[in-house]
Amino acid sequence: MAIITLTTDFGVKDHFVGALKGTIYRELEDVRIVDISHDVSPFNIQECAYILENSYNSFPEGTIHIVGVDSEPTPENQHIAVLVDGHYFITANNGVIGLITSAKNPEKVVHLNIPNPTHGSFPVMDVFVQVACHIARGGTLEVVGRPFNELKELRDFTPTVVDNGNRIIGNVIYIDNYGNVVTNIHKNFFEAYRKGRSFELSARSTKVHHIHNKYSDIINFELDKGQRKGAGDLLALFNSANYIELAIYKSDLKTVGGASTLLGLDYRDTITVSFT
Structure with a gap:
C-alpha cells in the first residue's frame, strides 16, 4: 500500500x-x-x-x-x-x-x-x-x-566560520511547540571546528558554556532537590536531529514561556559560538 x-x-x-x-x-x-x-x-x-x-x-x-x-x-x-x-x-x-x-x-x-x-x-x-x-x-x-538540474539552494541558512576558525555564526531556523530554539549549527559542524577547545555560545545577552545530550542532563541528581537546576532553567543541547538547541527545561510556551520568548529570540536571529 x-x-x-x-x-x-x-x-x-x-x-x-x-x-x-x-x-x-x-x-x-x-x-x-x-x-x-x-x-x-x-x-x-x-x-x-x-x-x-x-x-x-x-x-x-x-x-x-x-x-x-x-x-x-x-x-x-x-x-x-x-x-x-x-x-x-x-x-x-x-x-x-x-x-x-x-x-x-x-x-x-x-x-x-x-x-x-x-x-x-x-x-x-x-x-x-x-x-x-x-x-x-x-x-x-x-x-x-x-x-531538471536547477535545484534552488538557500546558502544564507548555512553557518559561517570566521576569525580563522575560532568563531561560528549561526541562525535560528526553527522554534518548536515548547518554544525551544533550534539553530542551524549541526553537532558534526560544531565538533569539526571545536577540536576539543572550550567555547562560549552567545544568544543576545545569554552565554552558555556547556551543551548537553538530553534535557534532563541539566539536573544533578546527587544534589538535594532544593539545590538542583530544574524546571525553568536554561540549557543548550544537541537535539534529536543533532542541531544545537536552546531550551527552558519543562517549559510551557502558553504559560510561563519558552526559550524563544524568555531570551527574545526569533527566526533567523544570530547565534554565535566562540572557541578559546
Missing part, C-alpha cells in the same frame, strides 16, 4: 487539507495518508525543510511526500518532483529540496509537465496530488516531467 505524506502551511481551520485528502482518496482507494505537519509558518521554507529533513526517513523507502509550502508556480518557482534517498518529494523549486539534499545527491529530478494542468490557486491539489497518485500507481517520473 502506498504512503503519501502531507506537509503544508495550510493550518487546519480551512478546507484545504480535507480537500487534498478527499482528492487523493477519490483517485486511490488503497492508500495511506499521513499528516507530517500543517502548521509550518506561512511560506517559511527553512522551517518546512527542518520538519521534513527530520521526519521523512522514518518512513519506508518509496514513500511519496507532498510539500505544500510556497507552491504557486512562477518562472522562478517551478514545480518539480525529486527522488532522493529512496523517497519521492513533490514540491516547488523554492529551496526546500536543496536544504534537504545538501548532504545527499538526488537520484532523479524532473520539472513537472503533466498534460492539461489546471492553472488555479490551489496547485497542491490540482498538480501535486495528480503526480503523487501517478507515482503511487507505479508510474515513473519520466512520464510526468522532464529532467
Whole structure:
C-alpha cells in the first residue's frame, strides 16, 4: 500500500487539507495518508525543510511526500518532483529540496509537465496530488516531467566560520511547540571546528558554556532537590536531529514561556559560538 505524506502551511481551520485528502482518496482507494505537519509558518521554507529533513526517513523507502509550502508556480518557482534517498518529494523549486539534499545527491529530478494542468490557486491539489497518485500507481517520473538540474539552494541558512576558525555564526531556523530554539549549527559542524577547545555560545545577552545530550542532563541528581537546576532553567543541547538547541527545561510556551520568548529570540536571529 502506498504512503503519501502531507506537509503544508495550510493550518487546519480551512478546507484545504480535507480537500487534498478527499482528492487523493477519490483517485486511490488503497492508500495511506499521513499528516507530517500543517502548521509550518506561512511560506517559511527553512522551517518546512527542518520538519521534513527530520521526519521523512522514518518512513519506508518509496514513500511519496507532498510539500505544500510556497507552491504557486512562477518562472522562478517551478514545480518539480525529486527522488532522493529512496523517497519521492513533490514540491516547488523554492529551496526546500536543496536544504534537504545538501548532504545527499538526488537520484532523479524532473520539472513537472503533466498534460492539461489546471492553472488555479490551489496547485497542491490540482498538480501535486495528480503526480503523487501517478507515482503511487507505479508510474515513473519520466512520464510526468522532464529532467531538471536547477535545484534552488538557500546558502544564507548555512553557518559561517570566521576569525580563522575560532568563531561560528549561526541562525535560528526553527522554534518548536515548547518554544525551544533550534539553530542551524549541526553537532558534526560544531565538533569539526571545536577540536576539543572550550567555547562560549552567545544568544543576545545569554552565554552558555556547556551543551548537553538530553534535557534532563541539566539536573544533578546527587544534589538535594532544593539545590538542583530544574524546571525553568536554561540549557543548550544537541537535539534529536543533532542541531544545537536552546531550551527552558519543562517549559510551557502558553504559560510561563519558552526559550524563544524568555531570551527574545526569533527566526533567523544570530547565534554565535566562540572557541578559546
